[in-house]
Amino acid sequence: MSIGSSFHIGGLASGMDIDSKIEKLMEAERKPLDKMKQQKQELEWKQQDYRDINKKLRSFEDTAFDMKLQSSYMVSSATSSDESAVTASASPSALEGVHRIKVDQLASGASVTSDKMGSSDDLSTLSSQLGVWGEREIEINDVLFEIDTDNESIYNLVDKINSYESSHDDFNVQASYDKTVDRFYLSTKDTGEDQQITVRNNWFADQLALTSNSNSNINTADGSYSGDAAVTAGKDANITIDDVEYNNEFSSNRITLNNVTYNLNNTTSSEVTVNVSRDTDKIVDNITSFIDKYNKTIKNINDELDEPYYSDYQPLTDAQREELTDDQINKWIEKAKSGLLHNDSVLSNISNKMRMTMSTVVDTEGDYNNLSEIGIKTTRDYNSDQLVIDEDVLRSAVENNPEDVMDLFTKDPESEEYSEMGVARRLYEDIENGMDRISDKAGSSNDFSLTDDSFLGNKIERVEDRIDVKEERLEKTEERYWDQFTRMEQAIQKANQQSAWLSQQLGGGMSM
Numbered sequence: 001m002s003i004g005s006s007f008h009i010g011g012l013a014s015g016m017d018i019d020s021k022i023e024k025l026m027e028a029e030r031k032p033l034d035k036m037k038q039q040k041q042e043l044e045w046k047q048q049d050y051r052d053i054n055k056k057l058r059s060f061e062d063t064a065f066d067m068k069l070q071s072s073y074m075v076s077s078a079t080s081s082d083e084s085a086v087t088a089s090a091s092p093s094a095l096e097g098v099h100r101i102k103v104d105q106l107a108s109g110a111s112v113t114s115d116k117m118g119s120s121d122d123l124s125t126l127s128s129q130l131g132v133w134g135e136r137e138i139e140i141n142d143v144l145f146e147i148d149t150d151n152e153s154i155y156n157l158v159d160k161i162n163s164y165e166s167s168h169d170d171f172n173v174q175a176s177y178d179k180t181v182d183r184f185y186l187s188t189k190d191t192g193e194d195q196q197i198t199v200r201n202n203w204f205a206d207q208l209a210l211t212s213n214s215n216s217n218i219n220t221a222d223g224s225y226s227g228d229a230a231v232t233a234g235k236d237a238n239i240t241i242d243d244v245e246y247n248n249e250f251s252s253n254r255i256t257l258n259n260v261t262y263n264l265n266n267t268t269s270s271e272v273t274v275n276v277s278r279d280t281d282k283i284v285d286n287i288t289s290f291i292d293k294y295n296k297t298i299k300n301i302n303d304e305l306d307e308p309y310y311s312d313y314q315p316l317t318d319a320q321r322e323e324l325t326d327d328q329i330n331k332w333i334e335k336a337k338s339g340l341l342h343n344d345s346v347l348s349n350i351s352n353k354m355r356m357t358m359s360t361v362v363d364t365e366g367d368y369n370n371l372s373e374i375g376i377k378t379t380r381d382y383n384s385d386q387l388v389i390d391e392d393v394l395r396s397a398v399e400n401n402p403e404d405v406m407d408l409f410t411k412d413p414e415s416e417e418y419s420e421m422g423v424a425r426r427l428y429e430d431i432e433n434g435m436d437r438i439s440d441k442a443g444s445s446n447d448f449s450l451t452d453d454s455f456l457g458n459k460i461e462r463v464e465d466r467i468d469v470k471e472e473r474l475e476k477t478e479e480r481y482w483d484q485f486t487r488m489e490q491a492i493q494k495a496n497q498q499s500a501w502l503s504q505q506l507g508g509g510m511s512m
Contacts, residue, residue: 192251309339
């Protein structure tokens with residue numbers, strides 16, 4: 001009889017605890033497998049540590065990108081002497097100076113307000129509200145809206161007009177009804193004299209008090225009433241800026257001239273002054289935020305480099321976990337994950353390169369060629385190299401010589417000379433190169449491909465292959481042990497049977 005993999009005899013003949021013996025034998029056999037799994041776990045933790053640093057670098061890269069652009073330093077502010085009438089903002093390219101503005105007429109949209117409609121208190125249907133009946137229609141800007149007055153209310157008509165407006169860009173009219181004053185309203189979303197509302201005169205429009213002769217809000221262009229249609233138009237803004245009149249030239253109350261945007265809030269009886277100046281506070285804030293982000297990033301890298309490594313704390317095996325409490329497991333894992341990038345060469349190179357970039361002279365033609373000259377200096381602490389800012393010095397540099405401060409950070413060299421490249425431009429390249437090196441080492445968490453061709457990714461894959469091979473061998477080894485013990489049990493059982501038979505035969509002979 002052959003011994004199959006599922007045929008196990010558990011020590012019935014020998015009286016031995018075969019399960020326990022095989023378990024102990026397999027514990028020794030599994031030790032190499034446990035070491036492989038520990039190695040895989042440590043590689044995965046290390047890979048994740050690299051990727052976490054790369055995420056922080058990616059975040060800082062966005063800041064460095066902004067700081068290598070001149071727009072971060074060409075920040076202007078615009079202040080108005082009367083913000084109830086005019087507010088203003090300035091683009092980075094706006095020239096400093098004072099502008100004078102007078103607002104004679106605001107831009108407005110077209111609007112129609114009905115007379116009181118004489119409604120009853122029952123607004124459930126137009127029939128009950130106005131005493132109309134049957135299918136009716138109203139034509140607004142050549143669009144026909146039909147309403148079943150016996151089953152639909154004034155609010156259904158409002159919804160139909162507004163739904164049509166939201167789905168048709170060329171129809172710019174919105175509707176509303178105010179129960180308190182019993183009036184129906186039509187208005188355009190946009191402003192300007194090209195905005196127009198035309199309500200075709202018919203019986204239903206008259207019932208809505210939109211086209212009655214008494215409605216003073218309904219006018220043609222010359223101010224008269226038309227029996228065929230009621231028309232109202234919007235208005236353009238009329239303003240004077242720096243002694244130049246702009247009448248009927250702007251259809252909006254948001255006007256941009258010479259990179260300054262004016263928001264018209266009200267008409268004025270006299271001139272309002274708008275002062276455009278370089279926004280020193282914003283520029284200083286941008287630079288300060290950039291340096292703060294640099295300090296946090298360099299600290300994150302240095303923390304990984306300086307974190308202690310505990311060689312006695314390897315990843316726990318399954319058997320070891322069973323012997324520990326949850327709290328003990330967490331504390332062990334914390335030690336086991338510590339210092340996996342201690343003194344790592346990749347991170348050290350990134351850190352050193354970034355520090356050198358922030359301290360190296362920039363070959364500019366201006367007054368500043370080093371960060372220290374604008375109040376940004378290095379302090380060497382035990383754990384990290386941080387930059388500190390003397391805000392008074394920085395603010396003075398920005399106020400007195402903003403162009404040279406900008407050049408120190410943003411200079412784009414005509415040649416490939418590193419010495420002529422602005423600090424932020426250098427740092428941006430440093431970060432990109434560093435991220436590439438980390439990705440080559442550990443892969444990218446943003447990579448959605450099915451394969452990880454990084455150094456650690458390939459190493460983890462090789463360990464996984466070895467684990468698969470080892471697990472297959474262990475299955476065969478365990479089966480071999482069981483086969484051996486089963487044959488031993490069968491041999492003992494057979495010997496016991498023969499001994500019993502001999503004893504029986506000998507006992508029978510003696511009785512004769």
